[in-house]
Amino acid sequence: MEFHHLGTKKIFVDTTTEPVTSLEEILRILSAKVLQIPHGTDIPLKSGEKRIIENVACPICAELCDYLKIEITGNRIVRNIGGCAKSVSKFLNYHKDRILKPYIRINDKLVEVSLEEALDKAADILVNAKYPLIYGLSITSVKTDEYAIQLAELLRGAVDNPSTFCHGPTSLAVQEVGGVFTTFSDVINLADLVIFWGSDPINSHVNHLSRNIVPKGRFIGGRKDRKIVVIDIRRTELANMADLFIQVKPGRDVELITALRMALHDLDIEVDNVAGVPRDMVYKLADMMASAKYGVIMYGLGITENGVKHRSVEELMKLVQDLNEYTKFAVMPMRGHYNVVGSNEASLWLTGYPYAVDFARGFSRMYVGVTTAMDLLINGDVDAALIVGHDPVASFPRKAVQHLSRIPVIVIDPKWSLTTAFADVIIPSGMTGIECEGSAYRMDKIPIRMKKILDPPPGVLCDYEILKLLIDRVINKKVGKA
Amino acid sequence: MTQILIKNGYVFDPLNGIKGEVTDIAIKDGKIVDPRELNPEEGITVINASGKVVMPGGIDIHSHIAGPKINIGRMMRPEDHYTTNKPGVFPYIRAETGLSTPNVFRIGYEYAIMGYTLVAEPATPPVMTRHTHHELNAIPIIDKMAYVVVDSNWMLLDLITNNDPKLLAAYLSWILKATKSYALKLVDPGSDFAWLLQGRGLDISDELPVYNFTPADIIKSIAEAAQVLNLPHKLHVHCNRLGFPGNYATTLRTMELALNIHRVSEGLALHVTHVQFTGYKGDSWSTLESGGEEIAKELNSNPYVSLDLGQAIPDRAVTTMTADATFQFVLYHIMKNKWYSSDIESDGASGIVPYKYKKKNYVNTVQWVIGLEVALLARDISRVFIATDHPNAGLFTDYPLIFAWLMSKKARKIP
Amino acid sequence: MRMTVTYHLRLKDKPSVLVDARSITPDSFAGKQLNGILSLRILEGGRQITLQDLFDVDGPSEAPKDPGEIAIVIDGSINKISFVGYKMSKGSITINGDAGHFIGYRMRGGSIVVHGNVRNYLGAKMRDGSIEVFGNAEHWIGAKLLGEKPGKGMKGGTIIIHGNAGSEIGSGMKSGTIIIDGDAGNSVGNHMVGGTIIIKGNCGLYPGLEMSSGRIVINGSVEALLPSFYVDSLIQPLKVKGITFNKSFMSFIGDALVGGHGLLQVSYEDNKELLEEFRKLLE
């Protein structure tokens, strides 16, 4: 094993004596509309007939392991075989913190209402909005995405999904130069060089290594025949099992990519040190890449969200295109949410753009920095929001969250989240992959069927059903208005 | 019970020899009946078609309208969407966008406007067909179907090696059923396997890497399995060496294979698709000639094949997309712009490259000629289908142009 | 002498959502009665309204036929009014306040002055004319849209920003001049095939990424340079577009990866540490 280090600093973590911040305090800091959300409501579990369902797909990450065995008694999930810790936790705790009734906010209280009332209020908010934003769509099925986009089109609003802050740059890079992609099976059966660049599947896609890197393939003999290279800004856990670890300066990956491309193009690198990597190491890595039989770069947010964002990915795509002059080489973006790829795909076939689509003029438009959810919220460009299957308050910047506290917000979600504290209307939905079926797309764009293994709680619909009802209501109200 | 009466249209029905007669068409329970059979008491929907043409719906047997490839094409070509929009009409007409990579709504609306009612998506890798169906479902108005790509599927190659035709037929039958597709498709048979392993393509008699048989063997085995399964559209073949000068010889050899197939069911044995791309005579691009005459001759003498044109449309910016990854890599070097390629779960591979056909380009002109030559020299036109291999050689919205070229010498004159 | 008439647009209420005001150009005012101008279509979010719903308009009852004789002054606008000056060919627009996205998008002539900040895509794909902003501007100034080929960006004219600017300035530009008095963000002048970009302040990562021709001058510090730029010489003083910088600049040629001959000229004094290595290469 080889290492190239920039020198590491040790970090010490101490216990704090400060009191733990309460949820209420957090909500107050974020200026939430409701400070007390009724979390802690669980679906009552009843043991009963024991069933084992095989080949269940896991609604956690874009690895979309579709080989889980789920053991159920009554409506209690008791075992998850094949899933990672996250998967086990999701299945076994599916009943916890559930929203079981629709709610409407009255002043600073959430009040239980009937589905009819909630839908009516939601439709009112949307129809009265001049420019609503629909956001989420990555933790649900493709069918839901399709309805959400239809709704945005009817409302002439904007619709976006979390690509906007994770792998959106990958889409933008494809828009600019294309790319060379691959799928799991080809990696397993052919890849003799796997480069993890700015990604750490040990923590993010837990089954990824045992599924794709360790197994013996048809033309390659498992881990021992594969070289693993890790390129990251710090020595990750994954680096310990790599054949070569290269540490780059944070945010400077493009320099290294450019240098690799220069090495492939026989251009001299005149600086001794590229983004913290010695020149000889660059030549060595380039040689390794060019002489691999089938190489794959599995990259994560370390590439997409560094310094020059989509330009980093663009250069990476070009590197791989260049490498195909020598050998077979491809990339695989390590996507996050289990159906974030599907939300891109559905958006593409309906609107022609992968995310950040706006319908203000009656047709689809996508301008990065203009129609992206983050920009719309931070600058206060929208006057209502519908959040389906996502928790933006937990991941968005403060300014964006603050705008959510100023505008009416509708949340469709199976579980209580921080975002529900910003909601004016909450409509509970079934969990896709457990209570609702549909399609989701794996990180390599392979569509996977998400099974329904349990019924949703009484009175709770799947999110696509809710959106369908909402669409009908919006059409009726708009027609009535006209 | 629905009853429809289409009144006073110019009716065309080639099968019954009706050529523009003004008459009424009655439909009862989804079937065309004698107008006298309609029962006025049960309510009749009357459509006044006077001044309009009433004809059977058009069928496009080869148009890339759905699936992962076209979707990536959409992603890769935002510039195709920026200025080609048509807003939706509240609440049921959806917004349209894109020319060479249109969204699902434009596909449905435009086909319906042209009088087409059934369109086939000609290449969907088995594992991706769920995606293809998502898109097909989203296309409004028209009927859709898909052909499943089976040429470089490893399991299938193994079955061909084992020389067990029955098991092969059973496997193909399962694939068709599991993917809910209509026909079998071969794309540059075996080449994607060679591309995956070695980054190269194959001619029809080159041996595959690892396996010791040739693309010709793949075509023959699968065509015979299709005979056993008695498929309505037996085998849709995109020939080897597509896009390389001199490939008309490969096309002719592929067509000849139809004669040697052990036929146990009725109908045609092979369909050779977008012959324009595989009808190049000459040693290089500069000596390119049309092989259309030879292909038409072979078609006229070989009763077991049909073909479609893949007609090139001059002055049209297109997005070439095919499961022929090898050729797309070559095209990328010609265009030097964007290139997308993807290997798909050991089922195959694909590539996408934007392209533009130019009126003044010699090669493009020859390409334009090939399609027309084949169609005009063919004696049995029921075995020649008009298609542009949308969006590879032109757009499906350009079909009226092709109709004009085929029917009028004046229209064929290059302005 | 040519007479210029002025239309004063005063914002009534601040819109709460993005406004597409592409009809506010001298070209669409030209030859119209005041009533016609008042009823010009504007999009507020996804809703269609008219100009008079948003603005009080003062001006002559009939606009001249030649847009070159029309000056539009917008008072009190906020950063939501977008697409002002879309495809304008002549005349002038003055915005006293902030402005939104796509100001001067595809502009063909005339002038736009903004006394405030503007947002993204200022002067994107502009052909000619001039834009001057006295505040800051955000990203994609004079840029092409994503997916278009290099060279589809700004094709001519001048953009001057007196404040700071964001990333992707002049992406894919073909000709024309962009001058930023303050600082600039990342990948300035990426995919440039011609034209000039002058950054008088500091600049972020990788100016000139994939540039094939054109010129980028950076008078302040640079965060990082790409290895695909080859150092050419030290120049003092540097003259560009009538501006003289009286200090030494290091001149690079690149981007070698696209066989580029672009000039990237970076202040030597402000980047001594970064450029030391390159200086050693020079004789």
Place this chain on the structure above:
Amino acid sequence: MSMLKIGDVIVEDTFAEAFPMYATRILITAINRRWALIAASVATGFGTSIIGSPGEAGIEGLVSPKATPDGRPGALIQIYHTDLASLKLVTIQRVGQCVLTAPTTAAFDALENSRRKMAVGRALAKFGDGFERQGIMYNRKVWRIPVMEGEFIVEDSFGIKKAVGGGNILIIARNQQAGLEAAEKAVKAIRKYARGVITPFPGGIVRSGSKVGSLKYPKLRATTNHLYCPTLRSVVKDTRLPPDANSVYEIVIDGLTKDAVLLAMGLAIKAAASVPGVIKIDAGNYGGKLGPYLLYLKEALEVAKDYDVKV
């Protein structure tokens, strides 16, 4: 204004306008002079003007076996291009196609003191398909590439230098015969006395000097220098030709330093002026607007004044 004259020949008080170019200098050695010269001349073939050829190139001179690293006869060549990336590409092509292939040759860096290097040898070494080896020979880092004949030795990197391209003089003569003789003598003088320069055109002489741009065809980068065409004298208004001039030749000189080019120009002027029938020596420039180097003929003669040019 005093008029500068050598004998009867007028030397115009003007300057040649030259541009910075990047240059590399390679020593090709071989078993004998014949093969060194063959490799050198093929490697510098079609290396006339950057306007239309892939790099400017020429043979600087022959090197005695005593002065080469491997003790074999050698030839020095120089290759010029406008930027480093293109120079490297052209050098790889020329060395790869013309030296690697030529019997018995080896290629060494002849700009050892230069700080900037380009790894041409390393790029070419890939031809060895993994059998290539790196080694130290004659105190130089070299690649040993196995070839059918034996081994091709090529130095890892060649030095690069910012050099001067486009130095020139114009020889204006009464007739073609005199002009050509003068031009040949000028080139001979450069070969004999000057170091570090090449004359990239055929035999070192250009009969078709060009100007930048075109009067008629807007996109053409270079067209005939109509002001110096004797057949156009009556057609072109501001012709630069004296009434009795009927033939003009240009000598174009690229050199590693400005001084080297100046000296070569001076030598060439002196040699040309010695030929009867030469009327005037002039130089090509674009009014001093384009090139940073202004090489005055006066200065050139000053630099060359100590040389007794005999060719």
